[in-house]
Amino acid sequence: MIESEIKNPIPTNIITGFLGVGKTTAIQNLIAKKPQNERWAVLVNEFGEVGIDGNLFEGMTESQNGVTISQVPGGCMCCANGFPIQIALGMLLAKSNAQRLLIEPTGLGHPKEVISMLSRNYYREILELRATVSLVDARKIKDRRFTANETFNQQLEVAEIIIANKADLYESGDFPSLLTYIEENFDLGSKSIYQVQHGALDKEWLEQPTTLNNLTPSNDKPAEEQASFLPANLQTPTEGFRSVDNSGEGFFSRGWIFNPSWLFGVNKLRSAIQGLEVERLKGVFITSDGFIAFNKSDSIVTQTHLDRLEDSRVEVISGRTGAMDGIEEALLDCLVQK
Template sequence: MNPIPTNIITGFLGVGKTTLIRHLLSHKPDHENWAILVNEFGEVGIDGALLREGGAEVKEIPGGCMCCVAGLPMQIGLAQLLRRQRFDRLLIEPTGLGHPLEVLKTLSDHFEGVIDLKACLTLIDPRHFESDRHLANEIFRQQLDVADVLVATKTDLAEQNHLLAMETILRQWQLAERPLTTANNGELDQHWLNLPHNHHIPLPDHAHHHHDNYPAATLPPPDEDQPIVCKHHQGQGYHSCGWAIHPSRVFTLAALFNWINGLTCDRLKAVVITDEGIVALNMAEGVVKMLELDECDDSRLEMIHSDALDGERLEQELVACLMAE
């Protein structure tokens, strides 16, 4: 078999990776079969429901960085995915808090001849270049270093000072020569996927860190006896709290939307069954967006924050958004 054209699509939390992949899927050739290996920091798993609607075969690796422990979660997940059928393209979406160099290392060590690594696309929000928290973050810098193409997102929300700061930092970090394009609302031309990959910095010799609880326990699905299942995660200076809710429990959309708008967190994603249908909710930089979906197995919501989250209080508030039984 010919190696599968493969792209890594990386970028920090909330920069729009899933939105961009959904757009790419909506414009893929009808005769092609695409696969997606997606990694989420939290352990609930929400992106899979969003991406499967695009007609791709999806394998989720929840619970932190998929390259931990010498890349074993990624090796297993990717091997399982590639055994399912023959694919015409593979997209790998690491968590916004994952180490892309470790992902490249795993691909190089274990999948040579199986994949044909094309351009690594790094999504960047210009507003982050005036954020000391982002500029000082090792993962943020690493995501930029591995980029074959820099994709600026949310430029419609950026001001001139953000764009000037981005230009200055890229020049200071010797990245100004990398191809740079924009993709507001995830709209990116597919020709960028076919550019070659170049190794810009040396790959690590070993895994960067270990998780004491690996392999991560699979989140049990909610059932009638336990209609709400909660899972917490912590790492890389961030905390997550997520819930899976049995499909018999239906949310009042207006109440849920208002509650989410009042939350303080770095990132929130949800796929929920409501009194107005199935919707996906996405909050980043304090802005909540909503998308209608056709189906989902259950409701799922997860938030990520740099400060510890009060899971018990948040769950009480979440439950209050459910319709009366």
């Protein structure tokens, strides 16, 4: 039982935001600011099935001491039954003995489901739910594809703290448009709003309490009485590669995992990724130049060196099924050694 191992409720923050807004980078920045003597746990849920974010966190060995990471693939954290997250959360807390918990739901998930689950009496004895932090790109307020999206709006609605990320890319009217949108649709006075660049969150923001509106559980059925299963994590192939699809909320994903003996060419990967017309791409690759993470959002491709990887894997998300055509061939063309 978790309760017997936890003396004080663990300060817990949900870090939410739509696809490509920079949630993972923000959490990486928070981890870099973690006091050395503290133990943190991070629970990550991804829309795709292969799981990239866990590999990104684990590849950062310099800031990894005292951090335990668990990922639940397939977007199931925000589903109505919530069984997978309950099991994963219990295992993570038992393993980590954490003094702080950060939860990153998928950018396509409904955060109200997660907040409702964590507000049950059972979890109130274990977790101290603090401010929900929602990252948003203020430029998206001009795009009805976002403002008409239920998930996008719910992420803003539930947040006590709203982070206008990527502020270095804004035009003069972008941030004021965000403030106007929040004022017209939500309670602006109940939210703290900050502009940042590159996910540079202040660790002190995590201490802000949650509101009473976010402490309404859907039911109080104890987690240990519910189904005890987790979605199977895809294993690294001993030969070749494997791929898997997922869909939901009007989006489609396809992920690939490659045998770790395969080496990719960095320049080939960058060129191939730049040429893809997709909403979102995350990948970690074993290359002839070391371990590299690639990220594509808003047609911008970035790459980062990692300290270690167990395999190469990539996840692509798009609102069009046809966008997946030809991606597998393009990735295989980037190989320099099998």
